[in-house]
Amino acid sequence: PRLHFFMVGFAPLTSRGAHSFRAATVPELTQQMFDPRNMMAAPDFRNGRYLTCATILRGKVSMKEVEDQMRNIQTKSSSYFVEWIPNNVQTALCSIPPKGLKMSSTFIGNSTSIQEMFKRIGDQFTVMFRRKAFLHWYTGEGMDEMEFSKFNRIPAWV
Structure with missing residues (x-):
């Protein structure tokens, strides 16, 4: 199969007015990144497996905290990641947050669930x-x- 269709997501995905009421944390952002409700496409990831994914976090974020959270997600959800591609999750940080937010995350993933x-x-x-x-x-x-x-x-x- 030609599995080269990427899905993108963004967190926090809330209205502009709601940003001032709630400060996102790194664990919340990483959890939201893998949430189907924050994706721009609507496949259910429980019906497929991630081949690869890349995450980009913006704002004042600790790289160690991000890596720990990503490792936790991979460990807890290991059945949703293929084991035959080593190091299939990449993370990048940018210290400059997007306008109007303290921190955000962008997700780009390649999952077999896109077939549904x-x-x-x-x-x-x-x-x-x-x-x-x-x-x-x-x-x-x-x-x-x-x-x-x-x-x-x-x-x-x-």
């Missing part, structure tokens, strides 16, 4: 294609209906 999202999109595509919904917009611009049938097979190689 592609399957869901493929299922929705199949339903719409069978009804020929919106197809006239594309055929009117010169696309052939047969071109859409090969799109339906894309999730098989993902």
